[in-house]
Amino acid sequence: MGRVTVPRRVLRLRQGTPTHRPDTLAAEEPMEIRVGGRPLTVTMRTPGSDFDLAAGFLVSEGVLHAAHQVAGIRYCAGATADGGNTYNVVDVVLAAGVPAPDASLERNFYTTSSCGLCGKASLDAVRTTASWSVAGDELRVTPSLLSALPDRLRAAQKVFDSTGGLHAAGLFDADGRLLCLREDVGRHNAVDKVVGHALREGLLPARGTVLMVSGRASFELVQKAVMAGVPMLAAVSAPSSLAVDLAEETGLTLVGFLRGESMNVYTRTDRIDTGTGTGTGTGTSTRTAAGTDAATGTDAGTAGGTGTDPAAAPAPEAG
Numbered sequence: 001m002g003r004v005t006v007p008r009r010v011l012r013l014r015q016g017t018p019t020h021r022p023d024t025l026a027a028e029e030p031m032e033i034r035v036g037g038r039p040l041t042v043t044m045r046t047p048g049s050d051f052d053l054a055a056g057f058l059v060s061e062g063v064l065h066a067a068h069q070v071a072g073i074r075y076c077a078g079a080t081a082d083g084g085n086t087y088n089v090v091d092v093v094l095a096a097g098v099p100a101p102d103a104s105l106e107r108n109f110y111t112t113s114s115c116g117l118c119g120k121a122s123l124d125a126v127r128t129t130a131s132w133s134v135a136g137d138e139l140r141v142t143p144s145l146l147s148a149l150p151d152r153l154r155a156a157q158k159v160f161d162s163t164g165g166l167h168a169a170g171l172f173d174a175d176g177r178l179l180c181l182r183e184d185v186g187r188h189n190a191v192d193k194v195v196g197h198a199l200r201e202g203l204l205p206a207r208g209t210v211l212m213v214s215g216r217a218s219f220e221l222v223q224k225a226v227m228a229g230v231p232m233l234a235a236v237s238a239p240s241s242l243a244v245d246l247a248e249e250t251g252l253t254l255v256g257f258l259r260g261e262s263m264n265v266y267t268r269t270d271r272i273d274t275g276t277g278t279g280t281g282t283g284t285s286t287r288t289a290a291g292t293d294a295a296t297g298t299d300a301g302t303a304g305g306t307g308t309d310p311a312a313a314p315a316p317e318a319g
Helices: 050-060 123-129 143-155 158-163 187-200 219-227 241-250
Strands: 005-014 017-026 029-035 038-045 070-075 089-094 167-173 178-184 209-213 232-235 253-259 262-267 286-289
Touching (some): 050 070, 050 187, 050 219, 143 167, 143 253, 178 187, 209 219, 219 232, 219 241, 241 253
Parallel strands (some): 029 089, 209 232
Antiparallel strands (some): 070 089, 167 178
């Protein structure tokens, strides 16, 4: 799997018996995102779908909302002192007339794979920068459809099978069909990769869809869903209090503890068709019991540009 995984010999202990054996680790490397050649941020990520990651990050920051705003995305050569290419620097070229990121977005820090841009965002910032409102989205799904999503997400996780160490995010349509899945050591990166794919394919705003994540639902993941126009976020684990506040503020349906036929619906319960007339509130938390076509390919180009984004290093491009 190229740079997506790394082999390592380990000492394995089972019932006190030691053995040495090979293991497969999920790769984690830094990636610098530049806009028009100007460094913006650095994130720790699993290599692969890097162009999607860069595009999705810029959607989350309110810089992009449509494919035509991107003139090209490329790896930058000369990323090392000897002029070599690490394939860890990605430059996004904006289309003519698209404003560059606000200077306040430029940070001398790196984004960890575990928590993302912790503490940076606020409810007011999301409300004022979102390009679309999700409050009026007419999506309705049944508990049984939601219950099927975690297994469909897991079945499409190819790298997790060999490493056991990656988060996943998947975008599903109202019929439960998987539109896109991405994996990464960071849950926020996995979501950015999905959002970036949707941007580059012209799918934003992602109306009538469900974003399914393999971990907990943080404030930042709700933010990213809202910025992409996704009306429903479902997670196998718990949401944070601020995530619920933001979901309620923006009109997003937030589902947590989605395991088997059980789930908690924290906001906009009217989008859950329980058939009993109880899922009609707009903010009350409720608890209910309730084959994939995964777009898991690598980058083969850019929105309005050219380039490749395989797990193994491609030929370098100047930048």
